[in-house]
Amino acid sequence: MKPNLITRITLCGLLLNGIYSQAQTTLEVNTAKTITKIQPTMYGVFFEDINFAADGGLYAEMVKNRSFEFQTPLMGWKQPNSDTHSFNKESGIATTIHNSENKTNPNFCRVLINDAKGFELINEGFRGMGIKKDAKYNLSLKAANTNGTIQKIIIQFIDKDKKVLGETSITPTDKNWKNYTAQFTATQTEAKAQLKITFEGTGSIDLDMISLFPEETWNNRKNGLRKDIVQLLYDMKPGFLRFPGGCIVEGRTLAERYQWKKTVGDVENRETMINRWNMEFKHKPTPDYFQSFGLGFFEYFQLAEDIGAAPLPILSCGMACQFNTGELVPLAELDPYVKDALDLIEFANGGLDTPWGKVRADMGHPKPFNLKHIGVGNEQWGPQYIERFKVFEKAIKDKYPNMIIVSGAGPFPDGDYFEYGMQELKKLNAEIVDEHYYKDPKWFRENATRYDSYDRKGPKVFAGEYAAQSVAIVSPDNKNNWECAFSEAAFMTGLERNAEVVYLTSYAPLLAHAEAWQWTPDMIWFNNLESYGSANYYVQKLFSNNKGTDLLAITKDGKPVTGQNDLFASAVKDANSKEIIVKIVNTSAKAQNINVDLKGSKFQSKGTIITLTSPNLEDENSFAAPKKISPKESEYNVKGEKAALNLPAYSVTVLKLKIK
Structure with a gap:
């Protein structure tokens, strides 16, 4: 008799547990009554x-310190072939000049070139420069060819191995300050490109506002x-x-x-x-x-x-x-x-x-x-x-x-x-x-x-x-x-x-x-x-x-849905799109079946459901998987005034229903 009684109690408990585990939460939305207007500025x-x-x-902008105005005026710029600690320059040297008459942009760069084939001025960009194959880039700079001895300024993209990934040039025609522009195309994609500037001719030239932008902005x-x-x-x-x-x-x-x-x-x-x-x-x-x-x-x-x-x-x-x-x-x-x-x-x-x-x-x-x-x-x-x-x-x-x-x-x-x-x-x-x-x-x-x-x-x-x-x-x-x-x-x-x-x-x-x-x-x-x-x-x-x-009001047993059963919810009407929109967040580790009782409106037969979810609390998006956690949208078939939803564990669900 005892085993039979225990068996019956156990079976009864299992049945009751099954019933309770399948019991559905019902949320009620009053679609006919506006509580307040939502500001257009609600989310920004x-x-x-x-x-x-x-x-x-x-x-x-791709050039760092384009106008030589950082506290260290040549920060972001390198001149690898120039011994900047010696005045006896084999290739040349770049230094900055301070013009106190210019209150907002007082510094410019003076480049002395002794050996045109040996001197390089390189900008490192912002942790490198991202360039894309076949994309066009617009360069601009100010130059004063003070002695008239520099025939050409050559501008190149280079990679870490100094391989050239695109090139253009500018002919500095004026001894006074003048703006120059040029465009060139990247020959391959590179996240860590740098901008290399070299010269034809020897002598001195002044440079300022060296700027580079992608053409596509x-x-x-x-x-x-x-x-x-x-x-x-x-x-x-x-x-x-x-x-x-x-x-x-x-x-x-x-x-x-x-x-x-x-x-x-x-x-x-x-x-x-x-x-x-x-x-x-x-x-x-x-x-x-x-x-x-x-x-x-x-x-x-x-x-x-x-x-x-x-x-x-x-x-x-x-x-x-x-x-x-x-x-x-x-x-x-x-x-x-x-x-x-x-x-x-x-x-x-x-x-x-x-x-x-x-x-x-x-x-x-x-x-x-x-x-x-x-x-x-x-x-x-x-x-x-x-x-x-x-x-x-x-x-x-x-x-x-x-x-x-x-x-x-x-x-x-x-x-x-x-x-x-x-x-x-x-x-x-x-x-x-x-x-x-x-x-x-x-x-x-x-x-x-x-x-x-x-x-x-x-x-x-x-x-x-x-x-x-x-x-x-x-x-x-x-x-x-x-x-x-x-x-x-x-x-x-x-x-x-x-x-x-x-x-x-x-x-x-x-x-x-x-x-x-x-x-x-x-x-x-x-x-x-x-x-x-x-x-x-x-x-x-x-x-x-x-x-x-x-x-709109959305309630469970007459109360706002603020964490009961690990559920959080809000509901709105969109007068422009003529939709009722319900947002429900399931913060539980388990999926939940719920009913949304939508009172006060009739709906078209087809709606939309959008789900944002991931099974692991530590999951993240990344450059390798940028949309690992991203919304999934599907059609929702509407049956009367009640919507049955399965909310995945750890999920945000948006239900959108068109009003007839």
């Missing part, structure tokens, strides 16, 4: 010149941006572009802060400056990290327009980075900083009859850029920030009452700095407050409800910088792994569910050179030839491409 991109994101990255703009990188941004359909940072806005000192007026006008008159990330991290020293500002504020505005994003510039508020010097401009001396903000708005939006509107027009964009947002300060905190913010806010609102001002709550999402900042900004009726969070993946899953309790009548939120850290903040070992990406997706459902409060969001940092980064993780990785989106990129793209126009 944040650009900062860190990790060689500008020079050596998005800005397609984004929108085929001369001396423009890297096409492959901009394409990744364009494909995200971002609602805004925040620029130029980030801590780079503040500078380690006030002298090193970002000054937008120095980044507009003729490129060759823009003043080269050290990048604040040049010396920040011991784990990744980058003494060759400078800013040419070839990618300046005009180009940022133009890029925002190109990718369909609203521009969001952030300006210094007179406080250097508080993690470094914390240098302060006295309140009585703040006027030039405030004027910079007012002049920037005029540069972006002013008519042709305004001084800065004319500068914009003269640069090739007579139409205004339609700037609506401006940020004051980056990650500042404490009473000094609030005092300065008040000054900026009054001046901006007095002249431009419709301009929306973004303020900041400091570098952390909690703690004394944050609490003080939020309290004071609420008193000021601040419009939008920028919050930053770099935390472990678990924090992102646990904080999907962060904004559920925020005051709907208080300041709106800009989640301006966030990224899950697989190891720890600032660790060089952080990875763009799948656990980080789907944990961010879980958090993002909470951002979307709280669209009444959350108006803008962006992952950070955006870009990283594979051999010249300072900070990890990063959304898009590139080398001199290729670029790819991380798993985090595809999460951002999925949400941005499917943000919708109207927020």
Whole structure:
């Protein structure tokens, strides 16, 4: 009798377990009722010149230190056949001359050639130069053939073995400064090419602004941006572009802060400056990290327009980075900083009859850029920030009452700095407050409800910088792994569910050179030839491409889906495409079968389901496998008002249904 009883109990337990394991979770979506409108700026991109994101990255210039303005004026340049420690030169020597009359570009290179066949001047590029077989490259330089004895300047691509991979030449015809251009074609693909310059004739010649760009750039703009990188941004359909940072806005000192007026006008008159990330991290020293500002504020505005994003510039508020010097401009001396903000708005939006509107027009964009947002300060905190913010806010609102001002709550999402900042900004009726969070993946899953309790009548939120850290903040070992990406997706459902409060969001940092980064993780990785989106990129793209126009309620047992059964969810309607879009994140190690009960609408028979998943928490995309973790799209057959879904373990699923 006992064995039979035990057998019966066991069988009964197995049957019950089977029933429970097959029990399906039901989520309910009310498609007929809009909770709030979703801002067009809900998902955007944040650009900062860190990790060689500008020079050596998005800005397609291939010559490092093209105008000899680095602190070591010949950094990036080699003259291998010249003994630079001796004045008795067999082949020749290149030295730099400082012209104090030129305030923004004072240095140029003077080359003395004693033996034309022996002297070489070589530029190493940004960790090399990426060239592609049969692609065309445009070279430009300034030269003064002072003695008239140099007959020709020969320019070549070479590889590490000095094999020539493309060649052109220039005939310097003038003793005075003159601009010269030439084009040549690469004969093979090489990630680590260098630019070699040799001469015909002997004597002396002066050189400056030696510049090289691929002919193929984004929108085929001369001396423009890297096409492959901009394409990744364009494909995200971002609602805004925040620029130029980030801590780079503040500078380690006030002298090193970002000054937008120095980044507009003729490129060759823009003043080269050290990048604040040049010396920040011991784990990744980058003494060759400078800013040419070839990618300046005009180009940022133009890029925002190109990718369909609203521009969001952030300006210094007179406080250097508080993690470094914390240098302060006295309140009585703040006027030039405030004027910079007012002049920037005029540069972006002013008519042709305004001084800065004319500068914009003269640069090739007579139409205004339609700037609506401006940020004051980056990650500042404490009473000094609030005092300065008040000054900026009054001046901006007095002249431009419709301009929306973004303020900041400091570098952390909690703690004394944050609490003080939020309290004071609420008193000021601040419009939008920028919050930053770099935390472990678990924090992102646990904080999907962060904004559920925020005051709907208080300041709106800009989640301006966030990224899950697989190891720890600032660790060089952080990875763009799948656990980080789907944990961010879980958090993002909470951002979307709280669209009444959350108006803008962006992952950070955006870009990283594979051999010249300072900070990890990063959304898009590139080398001199290729670029790819991380798993985090595809999460951002999925949400941005499917943000919708109207927020809907999605619930389980009447409550928002914020981690019950390891599920996180949000739902929207897109009034333009006439779709209902449901986003569901399964953070469980097991697949789950669920039903989505869609009440209030009738649907067409064919929908779309998009799945982003990977079986291993540590999985990453790479140059070898750039789309290892990328969305898979398929047709979904709709049956009535209920959608049955199988959610893979560790997955992000987007269901799109057309309304009849």
